[in-house]
Amino acid sequence: GQSLEQPSEVTAVEGAIVQINCTYQTSGFYGLSWYQQHDGGAPTFLSYNALDGLEETGRFSSFLSRSDSYGYLLLQELQMKDSASYFCAVSSGGGGNKLTFGTGTQLKVEL
């Protein structure tokens, strides 16, 4: 089976940098994704790492180490609108189409 661990809550101030870690145990690993979900909203895709290293998309970056079964999401220049839950998810099985989500990290951005 698959299991993922991420912190339940993180608090940071506007303009700061925050890192949300994710460790996983899985079989048939294809990649690690990150999704953002605002309260009452739908999960929206942020990034995907299939290979080791850093992927950068604007203020957000995501890192993967397959040998350590570890990844993180880095959010820079935090804004109030970044307050949301962030989920890591491993792709496994079915050509990597099957996603298993972590329990989510609630990020609170304060003034």
Next chain:
Amino acid sequence: DAGVIQSPRHEVTEMGQEVTLRCKPISGHDYLFWYRQTMMRGLELLIYFNNNVPIDDSGMPEDRFSAKMPNASFSTLKIQPSEPRDSAVYFCATKRGVGRQPQHFGDGTRLSIL
């Protein structure tokens, strides 16, 4: 482009009633996923389809749950009979192709079973 469309947005019904949730995927997307989200269990995959064929239904909690995809434009998730523990937000998500293509989620159906 229209996103994934789910209906209804909210459903409140009494225990024992049949509940049908609907999903219209993004045109051209060949994978469709049904998820359930609760505080206790998080976001769980229930079943997914590829080209209208069910591929993996190992997440379907029990026989009271069933899902169909009669064509590329429509899928349903049915609960019969419903129970209070089925109360959750149910999301439909779709994607194009295999691999790194992201899943696009609908706005969800917030289901309350009294």
